[in-house]
Amino acid sequence: MQVTTLIPAYKTKYIVELLTGLMTQTLKPQKVIVSDDSPDGVFGALLQSPQMELARHKLQIEVHTGPRAGAYENFKHLLRLWDGSTELVHLLLDDDILYPDFYMRHLMAHASCRSPSSISARWCTNERGQPVEGMPIPKNVWLSNDRIVLLEASLLFSSTLPDCTNWLGEFSNCVMRKEAADLLFSPQFAGVSYEGLWDLGAFLAASLIGPVAYIQDRLGAFRAGGEGHSAQLLGKHMKAAHLAYAALSLGAVRLERLSPDSARKGYAGLHQALLDRYAAEPDVAPFIPVLGRLAAGEAEAEAEFLLLWEQFLRSHKF
Numbered sequence: 001m002q003v004t005t006l007i008p009a010y011k012t013k014y015i016v017e018l019l020t021g022l023m024t025q026t027l028k029p030q031k032v033i034v035s036d037d038s039p040d041g042v043f044g045a046l047l048q049s050p051q052m053e054l055a056r057h058k059l060q061i062e063v064h065t066g067p068r069a070g071a072y073e074n075f076k077h078l079l080r081l082w083d084g085s086t087e088l089v090h091l092l093l094d095d096d097i098l099y100p101d102f103y104m105r106h107l108m109a110h111a112s113c114r115s116p117s118s119i120s121a122r123w124c125t126n127e128r129g130q131p132v133e134g135m136p137i138p139k140n141v142w143l144s145n146d147r148i149v150l151l152e153a154s155l156l157f158s159s160t161l162p163d164c165t166n167w168l169g170e171f172s173n174c175v176m177r178k179e180a181a182d183l184l185f186s187p188q189f190a191g192v193s194y195e196g197l198w199d200l201g202a203f204l205a206a207s208l209i210g211p212v213a214y215i216q217d218r219l220g221a222f223r224a225g226g227e228g229h230s231a232q233l234l235g236k237h238m239k240a241a242h243l244a245y246a247a248l249s250l251g252a253v254r255l256e257r258l259s260p261d262s263a264r265k266g267y268a269g270l271h272q273a274l275l276d277r278y279a280a281e282p283d284v285a286p287f288i289p290v291l292g293r294l295a296a297g298e299a300e301a302e303a304e305f306l307l308l309w310e311q312f313l314r315s316h317k318f
Contacts, residue, residue, distance in 0.1 A: 001107055002030040003088040003175060006078035008071060009036045009043040014095050014223070017129065019055040021098035021220075029103060030086055032059050035078045037066030043094075070317070072198055075171070076185060084178045096172035097129055097221040106175040109148050109213040116180035117206040120215035122173045124222050131221060135167045141214060149214045153207035157252055162262040164245040164269050166200045173220050174199075180206040189251025192306065195318045196240025201248055208257075233277065236316040239284050242277075245270055246291060247309055250302060260297070268295035283312060 005022060022032060036044040044063045046052065055061070067077045075091060082089050088110060092098065102120070109118040123131035138159045141149055160166060168174075183205045187194050194201035206212055232238060249266045252258035271291035278284035286308055293301035 001088065001111060002086040003090055003103055003107065004082050004086045005029040005032045006075075006082060006089060006091050007032060007034045007094060008074040008078060008091070009034050009066070009094050010038050010071070010074075011094050012038065012043050012046050015043070015046060015052075017097065018092070018094055019052065019059070021102075022092075023055060023058045024100045025098070025103050026100050027104040027107060028059065029090070030060065032061045033078055033081050034061060034063045035066040035074050035081065036063055037068055037071075037074045041065070072195070072318075075198075079181055079184060082181075084181075088175050088177060089181050090175045091171040093170065093172045095223045096170070097125065097223060098172075099219050099221075101217070102219040103175075105215055105217055105219055109215055110175070110177070112148065113150060113211075113213055115150065115177075115211055115213040116209040117174055117176045117203065118213040118215060119168050119174045119203065120217060120219040122169050122220045122222055123218050124224050127223060129221065129223060132224075134218065135169060136165060137167050142216070144216070147216050149216065150211035151207065151214050152211050153204070153257060156204055156207045156212065157257045158262065160200060160204070161245065161249045161252060161258055162265045162269075164242075164266055164273070166197070168200060168203050168214075170199045170222060171202070172222070174203065176206070179209055189248065190254035192247050192251035192254065193309070193313060194244050194248045194251065195313055196237065196242075196244035197248060201244070204248070204252070204257075208255075234281065236283075236318075239278065239281070240312070240316065240318060242270065242273060243284070243287060243309065243312065246287075246294065246305060250305065264295050264297055267291050271295055283315065287312075 047063060064081060067073045106118045124133050125131050183202050187198050187201050249258055249263040253260055253263050274288045290301050290304045
């Protein structure tokens with residue numbers, strides 16, 4: 001069983017840490033495919049420089065020009081380049097951190113069960129890579145004596161959407177089979193787009209294929225702050241991430257994977273969050289009264305939300 005690492009490259013700031021994380025793996029990926037979306041191709045140029053010779057020697061690296069159409073288009077570009085050439089695939093963002101046993105433990109998980117995806121626990125670090133906190137993992141998962149826990153769709157939907165909490169993490173701490181990777185080309189539930197929360201949406205969608213293997217070991221880290229989208233509260237990506245919780249809940253209800261009561265709980269929490277953070281933002285403010293009406297169970301509010309959501313995604317070029 002082999003894995004390919006896909007790197008949607010844009011920032012060069014952490015390239016040494018990124019390559020070190022791959023070179024020090026106890027079980028290295030068969031190949032590393034880089035799609036260079038950086039300005040003027042500076043990432044690829046640095047990768048080909050003499051100071052990166054050791055990484056090129058230890059890793060089988062391919063460098064391709066990126067589509068220059070946004071991060072998620074780069075994800076899809078990489079998946080097309082991979083095209084199922086190995087049984088497993090891993091999207092590794094250029095500022096995230098891998099610890100040495102990441103691939104070994106994920107391949108062990110996939111060898112032990114036929115899960116569409118494996119997800120490992122991870123730390124959240126400061127910009128220097130120092131762990132500062134973990135994830136709010138549900139107690140019935142975290143306190144299990146099993147190092148690998150198979151998570152059914154019912155648990156994943158009910159433990160994320162009602163509280164608008166993504167305790168699973170990001171693509172960087174997930175290894176996928178092809179059937180899960182293919183889901184990234186259609187980020188929607190029952191016709192409702194969940195763009196903005198592509199990672200959580202993909203994890204939930206994978207659970208509809210089969211149980212997701214959750215690895216209790218913290219095998220990597222998400223770097224908070226710095227230049228990432230998560231540090232820019234008023235940026236379009238963070239706004240979309242907030243709103244996409246409502247879209248996910250709406251789609252999940254249509255799929256009968258989330259009860260209307262649970263969805264209303266999520267709408268109510270999101271309504272308050274938007275009031276607190278985005279009441280003065282003209283692209284988000286129209287959602288606030290609609291979320292309040294969704295929380296109150298008004299059926300007509302669903303169509304209003306979907307119209308606003310479509311306009312938001314189109315205007316921000318998602």
